[in-house]
Each structure stands twice: as C-alpha cells, then as structure tokens.
Amino acid sequence: MHTVTPWSATAQADIENSEILLERKISSFTYQLYNTGDSLWITAIMPNSGKIAFRAAFAMNSCFELSNLFDDQDSIVVILDSRLGSYEVRINFPDTAVPVLHYTTTFTAAVPLMIPFWPRDIIPLTKNGSVENTNGIIHMEQFGSRSGLLFASITKPKTGSFFYFQNLTSLSEYCEATQTESKNTVGGKWPEVGFQLPSTDKLPLPAGKAFILSDAYVILQTEVVNKPAVICEHFLNNLVKIYKVLQQPEIEYNNWPDIAKKVITDLTNNKGAWTQKNGIPYLNAYLCDYETPAESMVQLAVLIPFKEYEKWSSEKQPVCDDLIKGLPAFYDPKIKCINRWLPSLAQLLDGSEEQKKEMVMDSWYLHHPLMNLARLALHGNKTAEQLLLDSIDYVIRTAHHFDYKWPVFYNMETLEIIKKETAPGAGGENDVPGSYTHLMLLVYKLTKEKRYLKEAEKAAKKLEDLGVSILYQANNTAFAAGALLELYKITSKKLYLDLSYICLAGLFKNVQLYDCRYGFGKNYTNFFSIFPLNDAPYTAAYEELEVYAALSEYLIQAEDVQLLPAVKTLIPEFVKYAVNRIAYYYPPLLPKEMLSDEVKTGELQHDLWIPLEDLYNGWEKSGQVGQEVYGAGMAFGVVPRQYIKIDEDFLIFIDYPIMHQSKTGKSITIHLDGDKEMCCNLKILKLGKRSIKMTVFQDKKLLSAFHKTAEIHDYKISGRGLVKIKWEY
16 A cells, blocks of 8 residues: 555545546546545546546635636636636647647736645545555656656556656746756656646746646557556557647757868867877867876767768868877777776876876776777778777676676776665666677778677667666667667667667657746756766767767668657657757857856866856756866867768758669759658858759658748758759859
C-alpha cells in the first residue's frame, strides 16, 4: 500500500459521488468531466474498463461553482468561479485518430496570491478499493529543465500505459510574474504523479490577469510496457504524436558562414585561446586558462569540423596545420597510447579535480580523441593513422580488463579503478561501450581487419541491459546510436537496431521540448535543446554540436534501412532547431547582463566569437563554467552540413539533413528524407553582383518564395522529397 496526501485520499470517492458534467467518446476511450468541489477532474475510461483521472483545475482553499459549460464538438470550455478567482478550462482532442487529450487551464486571481502548494494532477482509479492500493511503473519523467513529460504503466489494476506531456512554454508568463521556474514540475511518487505548479515564495501571482496554469497533452494505451526496447519504441512514437499537435516556435535564422569567419578571426588572433610548448601552439580548453595542460580531445574537437569547413570553403586554414603538427606530442610511450594531457606539461596538473592528476583517465576521454584520429586517417592523414594504430592495442587491452564496462576514472598505467560509479548503484560511464563500438568500426573501416568488428560486437552487447539509463554523455550516446545502426547494417541482427533506438530514446528524453520565455531564458530561443548529461543543469556547446553532427550522419547512414517513422520525424526536427539555436552560445548574440560575473575557469570576453560552455534556463546566468575553446568548431560543423556553395555566386541553405546533392549544369537536385508532414526552410543567399533568376521545385511542383529580396529568397518546403533548383544568369 502506498501512502497518499489528503488531496488524493478522497479523490476516487469524490469522483464517484459527483455527477457527470459531460461525457465524450473518442475512439475506444470515454472521457467524463466531474466537479468535485475543489477540483475539476477529467476521467478517462479505457477499453478494458481501467480508469485514470486528470485534475484539470484546483480551487485551492475554495470550492468551484460551474458558471458555464460550452461544447461544440471541436472543443469543450468550462468556466468555473471560486472565491479566489475564475478559471477557464479548454479541452479538445487535436488528433482523434490517436487519440490525444489536450486540456489548458487559465486562472485569473481576484487578489494577489501566494501559492505555497499545488497537488499533482494524475491519479489512477480502481473499480473497487482506493488509489493507494494501485501500482505503477514510471518509465520516464522530467529531470531539471528537460521536457515536462511522464511515461508510465499502471500495473495494478493492469490498466495500460499513459504518456503525459506538459507544454512548459505556456507556463512562462506565470514563471516570469512569480519568479518561479518550470524545472522538475512533472514527476511524483506513485500514485500521485503528473504536473505540480511551481509554488511561489518570492512574488505573488498578480490579480486581474489571466495566466495559464496547465497545458497538458495525454496519450492513453491499453498495453503495459516493460521491456526496454518496447518502452523506447513507445516513447519515441508517443513523443512524435505530441510533437505534431504541439505549437512549435518560429525559427530564427543565423548567418553561419558569416559567424564562421568571425570565429576564424578570433580563434586565430586571441592569445587567450592558445598555449605553447616546444615551439608548437596548442588550444586551451577554456579561454585564458593557462594553468591546465593542453588536452588531446580539445585539439581534435576543433580540428575535425575545421577540416570539414576547409574542404567546403576550398580555402587553406593555417590553424588546421598547427593543430595537426601538435598531435604526435600527445603520444605517451609509457602506456603506448595517446594521453588525455600533453605528457610534457603533466607537471601542471594540480589535482584540484579528480581527473587533474597524471595518468588519471576519464573513460570517454580515452576513446573520443581516437575516434577523431580515425576520422582524419580515413581522409588520408598519415600522422593521424600512425597515432591511431600505435594506440589501439592499449585501448583493446583496457576494454578487456574492464569487460567492456568502463568506470568513471581509472589509472592509465595500472588500470586501477579510481571512481567506479557516477552515483551509488548507477554504474560507470554507461554509454562508453557504444563509443568503443564506434571507434572499433572506424578502425575496421580503415584496416579491414575482422578483429575490430568482433570487438565492436562484444562491446555493443554490453549495452543490452541498460534500457533508458544508457545515456552518460549525450554526444557519446549519439555516436553509439550510429555505431549500432552500422552494426545492424553489417550483421542484420535486429538486436543492434533495437539498441540504436534505445540510444535515441535516451537522447530524446534528455531534451528540452519547450521554449523558456522567462528570466534570462527569454533572451534566446532554447526549444529542442539537449543536455550533455542526465543530471546536467545546463546545455553545453560542444556536446550539442556533436549530437547535431552525429544525428545528421545517422539519418544519411540509415538511407537504406527501414527506420521507425518516429526517428525520421525527431532527428530532422532536432537538426532544424539546433542549426538555428546553437548560435546563441556565442556571447556577442546575448545581452551582457545575462552572463555570469564569476567564471570557474579562465575568463569571459563578451565580444569574442568563442562559445560559452553553459547556457541556463530561467533565472540563472550563463557562462559560469567558462568560454569553451573546444566548442569553437561549432560554426565549422554547421556550414558544410547545411550550406551548398554554388561557385562564388550564391549559397543554398536548408535546415534539414541533406541526404544527397547532385549538380548538373545550372541546376542542383537535393534529396531530403525526413517526415513529409513536417516542413523546413530553404534559403537562397546571393553573394555576388550578378543578376540571377531562380526557379525552385519540390517533387516537380513549382514553389513560390514567401519572402524575397535582392539578396535572399525564402521558401518553406516539405521535410521529405526531391528539391530541384534551376538558375539563369
């Protein structure tokens, strides 16, 4: 038996003893409306007679009087009055084929009110007995500033599952007025779960103005899900169903080619980005941090996208040569592998953090630089190939020692575990087997040696029991998803495709699928942000770039795979918002007052085009960690993926993943493979002075620009299909 609060203890009896205000049947589900005095309840009756109740309005220390009830079949509007103010509850079913329940509650206070408590809004009901005797499993819930969602199954009585989504964008005005936050608002303990309005402890809710207190979407299913692969597939499918009926914010375009040029200037010329040893320059991890030794990951995290940009622009970038020249010095003959820290500067490690000690390795840091060396080697760089092949046996030996389950920190020489778990009972760095799989597949592609493929499979199988807790660090999980997809293509073993979907579910439960429009969060668009860790309080530039790049590649790699349709919706939509959102890591695009006065590492320079490590929602200032030099590859990663350069005359920009492009004469054909029901943006950006006449088709249908100037033509296009652009001079 579960313990319950007074706000749930009598809920079932109150509902049973109240009259039905209205009943609506949608598909095989029946919805009933009840006024129980202090609450307006929407109960849902499942096809198997199971019941669940949603508290759409709460009267606080008062009782409701029904003022009006309006039903026009498209929507239901309930007007309620109480001594404290008036409520309007709007209920509709935006997609009756699914079906999705949507209710929005607006409150206008009669007097300024402090609200110290608000009950959760979901309670399972029983045929006989009471709510405290029910049981359920919460598969996923909101953590911190992530999406306000809850996915759970009711196991006693065996009712089914429900997917609940609170559109926290709608809560922004409430949070702005009361100086509260929408963090950790959706969750709870069984049987009282769902959304809890943030309590006020600073400012009262003003009187006389309508505020949205809840904007909830619910999908009910009769199936009780329990296996990780099934849970993740249902999660992805349900998230897409909600996403398609959710009002998404407008896209804000940023001129990435222009940003890239500014980054090159600042990265090249700002002394705070660099340190030097033996006449060779190395990038600092953070701006003006001269006390920490150079790191191999930092050099390669910037070098890889910079090389992509170099190829796209057909312009030699001297910084790339400098970075390549410094790579051999990271090889440590004591362990026969490249090290995280530059061995010749190891004496600078001050032990101020667990990993800032000589020979202490953070597990993912071992694999990440080697992945990037493999990418360079695959493009013909012999320095990178030599370093990779000289290091790979050490990596494999380490994997065998840990049985493909890596701790957080270990000693590189002795392999002694220094920190085993991220938290008690949580395991080590759970997604590192996926990083290792990715690395092994890259080396297999380079060498064609089967032993690397076998290593990839051994590591991948260790991910099988992790379920949605697979994510340790988002970029590594994204690389793992792609590696598992590739393993599936090589072996045809469905296990690897299922594990790939589990990785994707781990990523998409770690996003912020709302726009925070209060506090400092209102200064930049943050819809569809992804957090670097499961418990990170902020989003981070470098991890966001790598997730964006990895997921772009995932869709291209999956061209000949029959993917779960939800994946073909979520990945392109994530890319679309990432492309137009992550520019806000650059401090020149942010108001100075939202930047932190104190910095953990190095310095902040507001006018410098080096990204912040950390962007916070709401009332916290950003840039607390520092200005992240190793995130400086962001612009160089975006430009080659989203822009097509047509001679020196114009650029084509599309904010969806570009699967293929083929140029013939004065025309180009571009293949998109997202969701046909979704749309993305196409821009034609004129560079030169020549007069150019453009014609744009999608799937042979002539398109018209919705906005046109002498320099830019804007089009909305479907997320799937063949786009053909013709031009005449």
